[in-house]
Amino acid sequence: MDEVIKNGNRITFKDKVLRVFKSISKAIHNPTFVYILRRIVSSLFTLFLLTAIVTALMRFLPDIKFYPIKDYNMLRGKLGPEGADRWRDLQLYLVGRRHRDGSQVSVLESILTYFYWILPIPKAVPIKWNTSYTQVKEYYQAFCYFGQAKSISGTPYITDLFVEKMGISFKISIWTTVLCYVFAIPLGVFMAKKPGGWFDKIGNVFIVLNYAIPALVFYLLMCSWMGKSDGFWGWGQFGSFYVKEKWQSIIPPIFCVVFLSIPGVAIWIRRFMVDELSSDYVKFARAKGLSENRIMFTHVLRNACVPLVRNLPATFIGAIVGSYYIEYIWSIPGTGRLLTGALSGSTPDIQLVQSLTFLYAALSMISFLLGDIVTVFADPRIKILSD
């Protein structure tokens, strides 16, 4: 205090620096920031542990899954056992299970190699050899290298592959989520208005049917039914598979998914609203003379949406994963089939499985975190405490 009076109103450079430091330290000690940081650090730890486990699991699969046994036997007849073994060792080298000289790669080494690739440091990865794989012809200067997808034709880089396929899956899922909520929320509300009333009963039947029909069967039926150019859906000319140039061809899959996901959301809304309807503030609003609809949509729904909102980042980001069945049936080139394709093809595609697991896990953890933060903002009762 005395110092300030002594120096007048001049703000020294030292003061400015102190002020900056104070604001930084305040920001650092901001509980939200600390929380986020802590979550990210522990998520990273889990991510790496997860990748290590998945790599180890894949290493436990036997060697014969990684080279076509039929070709091996044919070559055994042609080149003899040594020639066939050399070919087999080459195939195993290309998937990372053997060194070039034929010796086994240990599990730990596989895990560490993979970590080295993903770390964001610049590195050179061999991607092209001469025709006999003895000399490296080209290296790929990569920052984060996730590998190449061997089960996809053209063996693209996994990051490119993902970006390319993400678009359409994301588009479909956004539409489905939006439409699902748009239809499900009013449905749930109207079911809750009169619990046990006829609307509620019809809704329940709808929900039970939804559980009873296996999704795959429903998709197949709708695909063939909606695809017919004459008949009930003829006005739309939807077609039986997805064609990028024809925008109507995206409608059947979206319709089917929305149809099957409405009941889930509707049930949740209904349950929550029925619980809320017996609470004090609703009784008070009724006593004050507000209309039912006003109460439902403006007041109760706002409270019901809090847990829904928590799931929203998860839905949006999880949308990137795509749905296997939908993309299989309508031949949509999305991300849904990547993981199952990598595992159930004739040889498992190790790098694709590892990278997809890592990416999906990272996305789900980010969405978990975002969901928590969104809840903080949406629900005033919840605060991040500093300790």
Next chain:
Amino acid sequence: MKKKILFLSSVAILASGGLAACSDNGEGPEVEKEFKSNAEALGISKDALQEMVLGDYDELYRKAAAITDPAKTDERFKAFAKAEYELIYGSGLVIPWLAQNGTTASVSKTIPWQAGRASYGLTSDKFKNVVATNAAMTKEERAKVTAAYDDAKANQPAPFEADQDGWVSLANQNANPAFADDGSYTVGSGENAVTFAGTRIKKELKTTYSKEPEKAFLNYLTNTWTYNSYHYCNMVDGLVENDKFGNVVGALADKYKVESLADGKQVWTFHLKDAEWVDNKTGEKKYDVVADDFVAAAEYVLNGQNAAGAANLMTGFIDGAAKYNEDTSAEGGTGDFSKVGVKAVDSKTIQYTLIEETPFFMTVLTYSPYLPVNRTFLNTQGSDFGKDENKLLVNGAFRITEHETSGHMIYTKNDRYYDKEHVYLDTVRRQFIAGDKTSADIRGMYENGEIDSFSVNVKDSDGWKKYVTGPDGTGSQKNPYASDCNAITSFGTATYIGYFNFNRSGWEYTNQENNKNYNDKLYTAKALLNKNFRKGFLYGLKVEEKLKMYSPDDPIDWCMRSYTNNELVSCNGKDYTEYVDAYYMEQALVEDPNFSLTGIRNKANMVNGKATDPIYNAEKAKAYFAKAKNELICAGVPADAFPIKIDVIGDQDIESRAYDDAMYKALTDACGEFVKINSNIPQNDEQDTLWGSVVNNYDFSLWSGWGPDYADPNTYLHTFCINGDMVEQLGF
């Protein structure tokens, strides 16, 4: 506390399981200690066993194959027919049952008979010469086009003669006409001509594919997967191809010369047209096609390090190729390529030196190892060659301009193609169809205009009624009701056979009740060596039941009772299968002078207007089995060994299993006291492949077949000579 224990215990279980798995890599099945293999149990070596089983056939085969003089083709075919008869009906070693040469009802928007046609090689998958229309072919149109085609086929111009230097032209005398100025297309000439107006023609074809190519799918030099050859045969042309009548005509080559050398070898020289390699993505010219491209290809294919799948198509014919392949297959081995009979005389002339006289060599050239590759490009690409469509150079009719995995593929016409006036399509769109789309779905896609052709399947009852039988039920598969549905007879491209495992060394059972003990295995081994036992199978297996799965209406339409397929090769207008048929008739009359002349070419076997299986005869089978039983009992097999247990590999699909069961039931109903069939069902595709072609977990199998690689009966009959291509399936 509880959760901790749970967590730790689950981790422990996983870890121990993993360690256990580590120690056992699952290399092969456990073999019973006592019975190692049939050969070992019988006390003879594997080679001696092979000699015992295949010896008679091998002798006849070698005699026939030694006749290489092109003037003696008739004699050669007769000798081959004798060998083939011995293989099937003399020794009962293989039981041919199916060739896809039946009739299907098809609706299609392409003009028939225009594209190149052959049961071997890559020609039949090409889209060059395919003309598409925007409405389906009606019956009248098809009949007219067929008449024009038959007329032209009967009146083909004579084949070229050699000029004074010995060159024979390879020009296509039966080439299709180009589009007229008004865009119309005319088939045939003279009074039979049929013209399709320009408005009727469309330049885009929409078709499907059902399996996504995998890995380095376009490396045509090493790859033998059929699913991949559909694509690269449209991108890369070879020296020759087939025209619409099946004749071999020049693709990149415009003339050739044959010379015989003093030491029995033959030299084939080809002269190349002017052609270019273009980049797949941009379509710009990169290099010219030169003779060295063929040398580079041969070097790559024969280099053992590259593990080319079809190298045997070169090592079997070209002088010095087998030695080079062997030398380079050894670890770090190098070979001397200059000793191999593939030489570029100059930039436009390529020369192949063959081991012996091979009159049908040109038909071998239609296959993938003989396609050219640009040496510079191959070296720069290295291991990336063929990894996807952009890692290839194109000298063929189409470039693949778009490819979405499990989505679709688009081919675009190559504007710098040397023969572009015979490419009638601007684009081809191939849509990926998932495996479990039903025939009804595919028909729906056709009716929507999403694809341009489909076959009507009897399982799609609505479609069958609409197109084939018609609402009044008058139509049939051979004469469909709908005007735009035609009955198409395909020529079979492969013959499927049943065969025995003479030297079994692996026994895996899903149902432990069927497990065989030492004696069972020994008796089976002995029984299989008995000719009469095998013949009992041949005459007792009612394949008609299994064929009903392919064609419920007319199963015999698809039946095949000789090994080499129809329309492969003929001599003086007589198809080779007629030789086999004639020999069969000869022998049948010897056995039974009252034999009625029906032959084994199923199309001739009409009994009361309905086709029948010429071979199936339950009484005959029973007689053979009885004979076999007597012989075996005399040889020391006890009477209680009968019925002999025969293991077969079941089908994973429940429907196919039902048909198989019906077929085997017919056998056991008639001959149940002699033979019993046990079916092992694999749990997944891997196990199916493992059992069927690696471990040979069967005593009898219908799993495999063979398709022709070139136009000579040798391509089939070579498979079962000693150390032939298919003897692995027999256990050798």
Next chain:
Amino acid sequence: MAKDIQPEAIQNENDLFVRVPINETESEHLAAEPYSYWKSVFRVFIKKPSAIIAIVCMFLMIVGIIVVPICAYEGAYESNIAIANLAPSGEHFFGTDLAGRDLFFCCFKGLSKSLFLAFITSIINVIIGTVVGLAWGYFRKLDPIMIEIYNLFSNIPSLLLYMLLSFVFTNAFPSMTPELRLIFALCSIGWIGVALFIRNQTIIITNRDYNVASITLGTPARRIMMKNLLPYLLAVIITELSLMLPGMISSEVTMSFFGVGLPVETISIGAILDAGYRYFTSKPWQLLAPAGTLAFIIFTFYLLGLALSDALDPKKHR
């Protein structure tokens, strides 16, 4: 002066007054019936129409599962191409499938197998999940660790895990039946979702007054979990269980689809569905028979779950 009162009589108070003994139990006695939780549950349950329907349906189902396979004629489960693809009739109640098997008998046989497997798996999952979830929700200190474990387990691709487990078990324990393998595989990560759900519920009710009171009074943790939390959670758990069942059945179908489930030749609802859905437009009974049976089970369990959850909720016992 009144001379009525006789002083001698007053000396003996006991003659005038009878001392009532102090009986604590009797003084607590209510005229009304004591509240028994389970009796109330039963009473509410029986009154619900949905419960009665569910019980009747379950009874029919059990009778069907036991009786029908006994009546199966020889060869009902065998493929017989001669009688394939027949429509439902007096002889074959549900028609025949594409291989000639009688759908009526196959559905019931498959039903028993699928139901048994799904039941066992669901129960194991729910038990493990509840135990873990309760501990997780109650001991807040474990929260960060458990969340990481949850992240870990829920992100391992389930298909990979199933493939690996099935492979490991086939090699390490060859005598293990495929059913046991399937149960183990499905239970390996099925419990996680249940655990999370229970954990959320536990957190919500731990903050209620009666639990706070118990904690303050020093009740041991196990007693709180068993006596305070578990009964409240019962309603939730049973609803979860009834909804998990169809999920397990479809997981079994998916696993068979990828070749890591039951052997190919077993008869289960999933296998029949898989074989029958393709030709729905021309032969609808091949899909409707197994799908209808499946729908029937799911419907029954759903109704049962609904009725039970209402009955178990103490607030609804008035």
